[in-house]
Amino acid sequence: MDKLSVTGKEWIYKNSDTNKIKEIKENFNLDEISAKLISQRNIELNELSNFINPQLKNTLPNPNILKDMEKSVIKAVDLIKKNKKFGIFGDYDVDGASSAALLASYFKSINRSFEIYIPNRKSEGYGPSIQGFENLIKKDVGLIFTVDCGTLSYDPINFSNKKGIDVIVLDHHQCEVQLPEAHSIINPNRLDDESDLKYLCASGVTFLFLIALNKFLRENNFFTEINKEPDLLQLLDLVSLGTICDVVPLVGLNRVFVKQGLKILNKKKNLGIKTLMDVSKIENKTNTHHIGYQLGPRINAGGRVGKSSHAVNLLLNPSPKETFQLALELDQFNKERQIMEKELLKKVLIESERSLNDPILVLSGSNWHEGVIGIVASRIKDKFNKPTILISIKDGVGKASARSIFGFDIGSLILSALNEKIIVKGGGHKMAGGFTIEEKKIEIFRNFSKKKFSKIKSDLSKNKKLVLDSEILGTAININFYEKIQILSPFGPGNPEPKFVINSVRTLNSKIIGENHIKSNLITEEGIMIKCIAFNSNNTEISAYLTGNHKKSFNIAGKLSLNEWGGEKKVEFIIDDISVNKSS
Numbered sequence: 001m002d003k004l005s006v007t008g009k010e011w012i013y014k015n016s017d018t019n020k021i022k023e024i025k026e027n028f029n030l031d032e033i034s035a036k037l038i039s040q041r042n043i044e045l046n047e048l049s050n051f052i053n054p055q056l057k058n059t060l061p062n063p064n065i066l067k068d069m070e071k072s073v074i075k076a077v078d079l080i081k082k083n084k085k086f087g088i089f090g091d092y093d094v095d096g097a098s099s100a101a102l103l104a105s106y107f108k109s110i111n112r113s114f115e116i117y118i119p120n121r122k123s124e125g126y127g128p129s130i131q132g133f134e135n136l137i138k139k140d141v142g143l144i145f146t147v148d149c150g151t152l153s154y155d156p157i158n159f160s161n162k163k164g165i166d167v168i169v170l171d172h173h174q175c176e177v178q179l180p181e182a183h184s185i186i187n188p189n190r191l192d193d194e195s196d197l198k199y200l201c202a203s204g205v206t207f208l209f210l211i212a213l214n215k216f217l218r219e220n221n222f223f224t225e226i227n228k229e230p231d232l233l234q235l236l237d238l239v240s241l242g243t244i245c246d247v248v249p250l251v252g253l254n255r256v257f258v259k260q261g262l263k264i265l266n267k268k269k270n271l272g273i274k275t276l277m278d279v280s281k282i283e284n285k286t287n288t289h290h291i292g293y294q295l296g297p298r299i300n301a302g303g304r305v306g307k308s309s310h311a312v313n314l315l316l317n318p319s320p321k322e323t324f325q326l327a328l329e330l331d332q333f334n335k336e337r338q339i340m341e342k343e344l345l346k347k348v349l350i351e352s353e354r355s356l357n358d359p360i361l362v363l364s365g366s367n368w369h370e371g372v373i374g375i376v377a378s379r380i381k382d383k384f385n386k387p388t389i390l391i392s393i394k395d396g397v398g399k400a401s402a403r404s405i406f407g408f409d410i411g412s413l414i415l416s417a418l419n420e421k422i423i424v425k426g427g428g429h430k431m432a433g434g435f436t437i438e439e440k441k442i443e444i445f446r447n448f449s450k451k452k453f454s455k456i457k458s459d460l461s462k463n464k465k466l467v468l469d470s471e472i473l474g475t476a477i478n479i480n481f482y483e484k485i486q487i488l489s490p491f492g493p494g495n496p497e498p499k500f501v502i503n504s505v506r507t508l509n510s511k512i513i514g515e516n517h518i519k520s521n522l523i524t525e526e527g528i529m530i531k532c533i534a535f536n537s538n539n540t541e542i543s544a545y546l547t548g549n550h551k552k553s554f555n556i557a558g559k560l561s562l563n564e565w566g567g568e569k570k571v572e573f574i575i576d577d578i579s580v581n582k583s584s
Contacts, residue, residue, distance in 0.1 A: 003555055003579035006541040009466040011501070011557065011579060014040040028052070034484050037469055037498050041488070052487055054256040056233070061253075063212035066205070067193040068184035072168045073212045075143065075183055080217070084142030086114040087165075089128050090312060091148040091202075092121055092303030094296050097311035098242030099147035099170065099206040102235055104316055106210050109230040110217075115139045118308040121371055125399065126434055127427070128156040137163050143183075145170060148202035148242075151187055152418075152427050154180045170206050172198075172248075173427045174411040176419070189429070199249045199494070203242025204257060207235065236261035237270055238315065244288050245296035247431065249494030258288065258490040265291075271323050272314035279327040284564035288490045298327075298334045304371030305340065306333035341372045341379075348376055348390060360408075360453045361388045362446040364439075368392035374401035374432070381405060385464055387453065391442060398437045402428060413452050422448055466577050468557055469498040474505070474528030482560050482571045497559045499576065504553040505530065510546045512538055520546045520575075522556070532556065534575040545578050555579045 003011055016036055024035040028048060043051050050058045064070050079086065086107055090100030100116055107114045117132050119125070124132065127149040133156045136144055143166050146153065150169035157167050157180040166183035175190050186205055188197040200208075210232055223229040240261025243254050250258055266286055268274035273295070277286060280294045302310030306329065314326045351363045361380060373390040381388040381403045387410055391398040400423075404410035411428035414435050418426055422445050426435025437445060472481075491497040502524065510520040516538045522530045534542050545554050558576040562569060 004582060005466070005577055005579045006545065007464075007577050009464045009577055011466050011468055011577070013468050013470075016040060024048070030487070031484060033470070033472075033481070034487055037485060037488055040469060041495070051255075054259045056256050056260060059253055059256045060211070061195070061197070063208040063215075065195040066186050066188060066197065066208060067190055067195070068186050069209065069212050072184040072186055072209060073216050075166060075168065076213055077216055077220075079143045080110065080112055080222075082142070083112065085140055086112065087136035087139070087141030087144040088114055088116045089132055089136065089144060089146045089149070090116065090118050091126065092118050092308040092311065093148070094245035094299045094311065095201050095203055095242040096148035097299060097303075097315060098238045098245075099202040100312045101315035102203060102206045102210065102238050103145055103147065103170075104312070105235055105238070106213075106230060106232075108316075110222075111227065115141055116309070116312055118303070118312060120308050121303050125436065128153040130156050130159045132156070133160045133163075133165075133167075137165055141165065143168065147171070147206055149173070150180070150182070151175050151185065151189075152180070152425070157182050170202060170209055172200055172202050172205055173429055174415055176415060197253065199251060199254060201243050201246040201248045201254075203239045203246070204248075204253060207232070207239045207257070210235070233260070234264060234269065236263075237265035237273060240265060241273070241291060241295070241299075244291045244490075244492060245299070247292075247493055250288075250490055250492040251494040255490065255495065258492070262286065262288075262490065270315065271320065272317055272326070275320070275323045275327040276314065276330065279324075279331050284562075288492055289561075292492075297337070298330045301330050301333035301337045304333070304375075305337045305369070306330070337372055337375075340369050341375050344368055344372055344376050345379055348380060352380060352384070356384070358446075358450065359386065360449045361386050362391070362442070362449055363389070364391035364393055364398060364442055366393050370399050370401075373399075374403065374434070377401050377403040387449075389449070391437065393439050393442075396439045397424075398439055398442060400426070400435050400437060402433045402435075404431050406431075408453060413449060416452065417445060417448060420448070466557060467496075467499065468501055471501045471503060474502055474524035474526060474530050476500075477528075477530050477560065477571050477573055479562075479569055479571060482562055485560070499557060499559050501555055501557045502530065502573070503555045505556055506551070506553050507546055512547075518543055518546050525553070530573050531570065532558075532573045532575050533561075537575070542575065542578050546575075552580070555581070 020039045021035045088100050088103050090096040104114050117136050119132050128146055145168050147170045151171045151173050160167050169182050169185040171187045188195050188200050240258045243257050282290050299311045310326055317323045355361055370392050373392055377388045377390045387404040387408050389400055389402040391400040402410045409430045411430055411433050414426045414428050414433045417423045422441055424436040485498055504525045505522040508521040508523050510518055513519050516536045518534045518537050520532045522532055537543050556575050558574045561572045561574050563572050
């Protein structure tokens with residue numbers, strides 16, 4: 001029966017191959033629905049065991065396939081043998097903090113000293129600066145690592161070279177043909193890199209560097225009974241943290257990093273992560289949702305509205321008292337960030353009204369808080385399903401944060417604008433980026449962006465689809481069914497949570513929770529009651545069916561969520577969309 005989406009999305013069901021489902025069931029002893037969901041992900045049978053139970057030993061490539069890996073390891077070993085101090089220059093987001101903490105944890109475990117520098121977002125902006133490098137050099141470092149940044153840092157790296165200090169870049173952001181004159185640049189997105197690991201974030205790149213470094217030290221008899229070899233697997237909690245929060249595809253190595261990293265993370269060995277989990281009131285087993293929506297925003301809040309160094313300090317601090325204080329402050333910064341975000345979102349929505357016909361939204365305003373424009377850009381992007389760029393202007397200079405939709409590479413747009421000298425500096429990857437621009441060139445950039453977007457064959461902004469896995473009955477909303485589909489986890493970009501449809505339901509009762517969420521009890525034709533929640537749905541098309549007086553039945557599409565509270569587990573249905581039957 002044809003369905004009409006109340007939000008204007010086209011509901012599309014994934015194809016299923018009955019023969020493949022049967023083959024998966026027989027070979028892997030799985031039930032019908034699990035086999036169906038796996039078959040829809042187009043995984044080859046010989047790769048299925050590692051998909052179901054991903055192991056690092058079965059997936060890990062030789063790290064030396066990354067360009068400049070061997071060169072970087074040799075340089076680092078030379079400094080280790082000379083017992084020199086390492087400088088670590090990190091970005092202020094979760095991936096940058098996790099990457100910096102990875103390097104620092106390793107150096108600490110082999111008794112080598114280090115200095116960490118995290119720039120202030122407001123006064124220094126993204127990436128290395130001459131000021132930041134000078135700060136590290138004054139502290140007598142013998143080598144500087146940049147993590148989650150550095151790929152386009154020509155001037156700071158030249159400055160460091162003149163001071164006689166080499167720089168190793170560990171990054172994943174998009175590159176130009178001409179690279180800075182660093183000692184080495186490990187970045188799977190280099191144009192001359194053939195590793196096929198472009199999907200890694202900086203934490204993943206950093207971890208591979210540590211694997212290569214550790215192997216070299218082991219083979220050269222560095223480790224002894226006194227100076228024992230570190231267990232790198234225990235650092236996977238930091239890798240999973242960066243991987244989830246940087247929203248990179250959970251495929252290949254990333255899937256293994258997250259699956260195995262969550263196991264380490266839930267052992268709560270990292271005092272900072274454990275303390276932040278307590279402050280965030282995460283009582284149950286931590287999953288990708290908790291990290292992406294509870295831990296990540298708090299860790300990021302230091303760089304957005306508070307102190308940039310708080311994130312990495314939290315991940316490294318061994319003192320329970322100091323860690324608790326850091327976690328409390330990050331939690332408070334996050335609350336401040338939420339207030340700022342809400343206020344700015346109202347302003348930007350007003351500003352967006354005059355540009356809604358544009359295929360890509362380039363919006364600007366005076367003194368918009370630079371720490372929250374990225375989040376607000378993401379909200380606007382989700383609302384209108386269009387690439388969104390927000391520019392905060394102060395003293396004739398604009399600082400921009402960009403977020404994109406699937407199918408439009410925002411990082412390439414920024415690099416193209418940089419090559420055309422439309423922007424001063426900038427960088428990014430397919431889904432996000434940032435740059436600096438002179439106020440007088442914003443209109444030029446806006447027109448440049450529109451032209452770039454128009455080259456895409458289809459109008460992505462109007463191509464709103466909701467891809468669905470299967471129809472299910474209301475009886476499937478239970479713990480047993482929820483646990484069956486966890487065989488496909490961890491979920492995220494590249495491996496989305498299964499989305500289901502339950503047909504012919506009616507509203508029993510609903511209430512508004514928070515400001516914008518709707519909690520509902522629905523009932524199916526068979527008399528099964530379903531607990532549901534629709535996030536950010538108040539005063540939308542969806543709310544009309546959940547809180548209105550509609551007596552006719554409707555269909556819901558969404559995913560399952562496990563709610564644990566006070567030792568009790570309940571499965572809820574998260575509503576993404578509602579449809580009505582054409583014959584209704």
